[in-house]
Amino acid sequence: MIQSFGSKETEELFHYHHSKRFHAIERVALRKLLQLHAATELRVLASPPGNQLEALRGDRKGRHSIQINDPWRICFVWRDSHCYVPPVHPGEILREDFMKPLGLTVNKLALELHVPATRIGEIVHERRRITAETALRLARYFHTNAEFWLNLQNFYDLEVSRRSGKVSEIERQVHPAPSLAS
Missing domain, CATH: 1.10.260.40 (lambda repressor-like DNA-binding domains)
Known part of the structure; x- marks a missing residue:
């Protein structure tokens, strides 16, 4: 699962905000970020042929990358009223x-x-x-x-539910158990 982001723009994209910087590659970048977040093992990221998972060398040793398109890759370290981008099914x-x-x-x-x-x-x-x-x-x-x-299905379902407006309704209707409320 993703623990941190290298840039604010990447984090915003991950949270379904449009990104001017990544506008041309928004959907594919979001799909790749969701795969990174959903993967529980590094080997899972090697499976989609479109990822082209690569272990980096030299001064980037210990990092990996997956391909977005020819010039764009996501590099990562693998360790133990807004306008939103539509959720990725x-x-x-x-x-x-x-x-x-x-x-x-x-x-x-x-x-x-x-x-x-x-x-x-x-x-x-x-x-x-x-x-x-x-x-x-x-x-x-x-x-x-x-x-x-x-995990991909659950991320999608939760995001759709959050965007449906049900969260505020649930917060009004459902009160935390008294012994658990802070």
């Missing part, structure tokens, strides 16, 4: 960072996972959640782990 990450680089179609992936093509189609078109079972299948096929896929 895990189906977008599946489509853009796994399927497209591998030339996989919805039908081909569905066959490989032994699931209906409609399930994969609905996920990549961002109309369906990734379930635990689908996460297990994706993890097995793409050499990741199920937590990676479920």
